[in-house]
Amino acid sequence: xxxxxxxxxxxxxxxxTVAKEIMSLLPNEKVIYFGDTARVPYGNxxxxxxxxxxxxxxxxxxxxxxxxIVIACNTANAYALEAMQEIFNIPIIGVAQPxxxxxxxxxxxxxxxxxxxEGTIQSKIYSKLIQSMNTDAHVYGKACPLFVPLxxxxxxxxxxxxEIANRYLRTLKEKQVDTIVLGCTHYPLIKTLLQEIMGESxxxxxxxxxxAKNLKALLINQNRINENNNDKYNHYFYVxxxxxxxxxxxxxxLNHPMMPxxxxxxxxx
Amino acid sequence: xxxxxxxxxxxxxxxxTVAKEIMSLLPNEKVIYFGDTARVPYGNxxxxxxxxxxxxxxxxxxxxxxxxIVIACNTANAYALEAMQEIFNIPIIGVAQPxxxxxxxxxxxxxxxxxxxEGTIQSKIYSKLIQSMNTDAHVYGKACPLFVPLxxxxxxxxxxxxEIANRYLRTLKEKQVDTIVLGCTHYPLIKTLLQEIMGESxxxxxxxxxxAKNLKALLINQNRINENNNDKYNHYFYVxxxxxxxxxxxxxxLNHPMMPxxxxxxxxx
Numbered sequence: 136x137x138x139x140x141x142x143x144x145x146x147x148x149x150x151x152t153v154a155k156e157i158m159s160l161l162p163n164e165k166v167i168y169f170g171d172t173a174r175v176p177y178g179n180x181x182x183x184x185x186x187x188x189x190x191x192x193x194x195x196x197x198x199x200x201x202x203x204i205v206i207a208c209n210t211a212n213a214y215a216l217e218a219m220q221e222i223f224n225i226p227i228i229g230v231a232q233p234x235x236x237x238x239x240x241x242x243x244x245x246x247x248x249x250x251x252x253e254g255t256i257q258s259k260i261y262s263k264l265i266q267s268m269n270t271d272a273h274v275y276g277k278a279c280p281l282f283v284p285l286x287x288x289x290x291x292x293x294x295x296x297x298e299i300a301n302r303y304l305r306t307l308k309e310k311q312v313d314t315i316v317l318g319c320t321h322y323p324l325i326k327t328l329l330q331e332i333m334g335e336s337x338x339x340x341x342x343x344x345x346x347a348k349n350l351k352a353l354l355i356n357q358n359r360i361n362e363n364n365n366d367k368y369n370h371y372f373y374v375x376x377x378x379x380x381x382x383x384x385x386x387x388x389l390n391h392p393m394m395p396x397x398x399x400x401x402x403x404x
Numbered sequence: 405x406x407x408x409x410x411x412x413x414x415x416x417x418x419x420x421t422v423a424k425e426i427m428s429l430l431p432n433e434k435v436i437y438f439g440d441t442a443r444v445p446y447g448n449x450x451x452x453x454x455x456x457x458x459x460x461x462x463x464x465x466x467x468x469x470x471x472x473i474v475i476a477c478n479t480a481n482a483y484a485l486e487a488m489q490e491i492f493n494i495p496i497i498g499v500a501q502p503x504x505x506x507x508x509x510x511x512x513x514x515x516x517x518x519x520x521x522e523g524t525i526q527s528k529i530y531s532k533l534i535q536s537m538n539t540d541a542h543v544y545g546k547a548c549p550l551f552v553p554l555x556x557x558x559x560x561x562x563x564x565x566x567e568i569a570n571r572y573l574r575t576l577k578e579k580q581v582d583t584i585v586l587g588c589t590h591y592p593l594i595k596t597l598l599q600e601i602m603g604e605s606x607x608x609x610x611x612x613x614x615x616a617k618n619l620k621a622l623l624i625n626q627n628r629i630n631e632n633n634n635d636k637y638n639h640y641f642y643v644x645x646x647x648x649x650x651x652x653x654x655x656x657x658l659n660h661p662m663m664p665x666x667x668x669x670x671x672x673x
Contacts, residue, residue, distance in 0.1 A: 173453045174443050179556075184442045184645045284553040287448075295564055376453045402671045 137359035140165035140371075141350065142196030142204040144189075146177040148381060149283075149320030150207030151388045153230060156347035157205065158370065158389075161354070163361045166370040167199045171401060173375035176283055177210040178252025178319070185254065189215035191404040193223055195373075198404070202359050205350055206230065207343075209251050209318045213258035226353055233349045234316045234342030235264035239272065241338040242314040248307035249276045251318030252283070261316055275310045279303045279319075286321045297328060304332050314338040372396040406628035409434035409640075410619065411465030411473040413458075415446040417650060418552075418589030419476030420657045422499060425616035426474065427639065427658075430623070432630045435639040436468045440670060442644035445552055446479040447521025447588070454523065458484035460673040462492055464642075467673070471628050474619060475499065476612075478520050478587045482527035495622055502618045503585045503611030504533035508541065510607040511583040517576035518545045520587030521552070530585055544579045548572045548588075555590045566597060573601050583607040641665040 141161075143154045147170050154168050169192050171177075177185055189211050196204055203226040206212045206219070212229030219227050238247045238261075249261040256278040265272050281299050290296045307315060315337060317323055323341045330339055354360045368391055374381045378396040385393060410430075412423045416439050423437050438461050440446075446454055458480050465473055472495040475481045475488070481498030488496050507516045507530075518530040525547040534541050551572075554565045576584060584606060586592055592610045599608055623629045637660055643650045647665040654662060 173449060180442060181646050280557055281553055284550055288549055295567055298564055298567075377450050 136362055137202045138361050138363055139200050139202040140167045142167050142169070142199065142201035143207050144169040144171070144192045144196065144204070144211070145208040145320060146171050146211070147175040148384045148388065151385055152320050152323055152341075153205060153207035153343045153346055154370075155389055156343045157350060160344075160347040161351055161360075163363060165361070167196060167201055168370065168372045169195060169401075170372070170374045170381055172377055172381055173401070176252070177208060178254050178283060179280065180254065182214040182254075182258075185211055185214040186218050189219055190222065191401050193219055193227070194404040195399070195401060197223065197225060199371075201225070203227070203350065203353065205346060207320060207346070209320065210254040213255045213260040226357065228346070228349055228353060230320070230342040230346045231260050231264060231318070233345035234318065234340060235261055235268065237340045237342065237345050238265060238314050238316050239269050241340055242272065244311070244313045245269070245272045246310055246312040246314075247272055247274050248310070248312035248315040249274060249318050250279050250303065250307075250315060250322065251276070253278045253280055255318050261318060273310075275307055275312060277303055277307055282319065282325065283321050286324050291325055292328060296325060297332070300325070300328060300332055304329070308333065312337065314340060316340045316342065368392050368394075370394065373399050375399065375401045405631055406471045407630050407632055408469050408471040409436045411436050411438070411468065411470035412476050413438040413440070413461045413465065413473070413480070414477040414589060415440050415480070416444040417653045417657065420654055421589050421592055421610075422474060422476035422612045422615055423639075424658055425612045426619060429613075429616040430620055430629075432632060434630075436465060436470055437639065437641045438464060438670075439641070439643045439650055441646055441650055442670070445521070446477060447523050447552060448549065449523065451483040451523075451527075454480055454483040455487050458488055459491065460670050462488055462496070463673040464668070464670060466492065466494060468640075470494070472496070472619065472622060474615060476589060476615070478589065479523040482524045482529040495626065497615070497618055497622060499589070499611040499615045500529050500533060500587070502614035503587065503609060504530055504537065506609045506611060506614050507534060507583050507585050508538050510609055511541065513580070513582045514538070514541045515579055515581040515583075516541055516543050517579070517581035517584040518543060518587050519548050519551075519572065519576075519584060519591065520545070522547045522549055524587050530587060542579075544576055544581060546572055546576055551588065551594065552590050555593050560594055561597060565594060566601070569594070569597060569601055573598070577602065581606065583609060585609045585611065637661050637663075639663065642668050644668065644670045
């Protein structure tokens with residue numbers, strides 16, 4: 136047994152959707168969350184920069200004595216997961232592997248669409264993972280760079296978001312995909328709108344729950360599950376900027392009481 | 405006479421519109437430009453963070469032996485200009501003062517609109533500057549957080565940008581402003597569209613040219629004008645991420661040959 140916390144990080148608030156699934160599936164585990172709000176977004180930055188940022192965050196989380204780390208950001212997963220696994224001697228998992236597994240289980244016609252940031256799509260991480268598991272699968276990626284700003288402006292059910300989504304999804308419709316991976320942690324927040332455009336017959340895959348399941352399997356496998364009944368909601372949240380704004384959004388997303396969010400200087404790590 | 409270069413910085417490419425006016429008005433001056441592309445955008449980050457970032461950049465520019473610095477970013481100007489002037493012993497000017505002066509000269513009904521990022525609008529920098537020069541002026545600020553991502557996606561003449569601009573500008577129309585300051589260096593790129601929405605009778609003020617004039621006055625005043633005829637286009641460009649992408653955009657904006665863009669680690673300063 137290992138009572139140490141789980142580290143989870145993202146460029147901002149998006150990864151809280153993953154943290155929430157972890158808290159729900161593994162209620163005895165403590166979570167240490169870091170959101171890199173001073174340097175958000177990650178989606179249009181280079182691999183070199185994303186690796187540097189991820190390295191600083193992993194060092195911070197290790198200093199907080201976490202027993203495992205979840206990269207709850209598709210871009211950081213795409214660009215930095217392998218490098219982090221090589222550099223650090225601690226279990227580190229991402230969201231893309233679970234997302235790819237779910238897509239393979241969900242598709243019937245073997246035509247899978249991936250939507251994400253420029254970085255995630257350019258990395259072809261989902262294509263590589265899916266094709267390594269199912270060589271018959273056809274994978275079509277589409278970068279949707281305006282979704283994050285539109286979601287952050289709260290235009291979740293807006294005609295403008297609908298118009299932009301319609302443009303982005305056009306090619307995936309033409310390819311007749313029956314499954315789309317929401318390859319960015321912001322996108323579940325506009326799932327209803329995306330489903331309306333694609334039609335009810337298309338599966339929209341959100342990797343968050345499957346990621347929590349992967350983490351659970353890892354902890355069981357390594358005998359690291361925390362069986363002590365902790366104080367509930369005993370999670371800690373850190374950001375690199377604007378703690379109050381983060382706390383406001385986090386309360387809405389997590390929908391339960393939480394500790395005050397603390398701001399740290401991530402460049403020092 | 406002082407042959408050292410002028411430092412100019414912005415969160416990304418936007419400040420190149422200011423650099424271009426400086427190169428044109430002061431053709432003998434060399435420019436050292438820094439774009440903080442690893443941490444862009446600045447518009448929705450805190451004053452604390454913007455001061456920290458600006459301090460690192462000013463240290464970098466001073467190491468490059470510049471004789472004066474232009475903060476070619478409205479958010480950094482709003483949040484960090486005064487702090488930089490206090491900390492560093494070098495002339496530092498911004499874009500807001502020239503923008504405010506131009507607005508006062510342009511308005512006839514003393515109703516002035518300011519559009520900019522969340523940070524620039526929340527700081528009320530333009531209101532304070534304008535009202536200190538003209539107590540009769542009424543200033544109406546409106547944050548336009550989606551303009552930067554829309555411009556960066558190249559949707560300069562798009563129906564979606566038109567729809568969003570129409571929403572943002574509605575209150576300024578209702579207030580019957582006759583002058584609007586483009587309080588973000590990205591906005592001149594959608595000036596045509598903004599003019600169409602507001603009508604030809606409304607003045608759209610771009611502070612870039614006036615900023616170059618302010619810089620010239622400062623150099624003359626301090627006897628720091630470079631009278632040597634330099635090699636033309638002998639300017640240097642640095643970024644914190646994705647030098648190639650920056651170079652591509654910079655060539656379009658500046659429209660003349662330029663030195664290769666160099667990537668540096670700004671967090672080291």
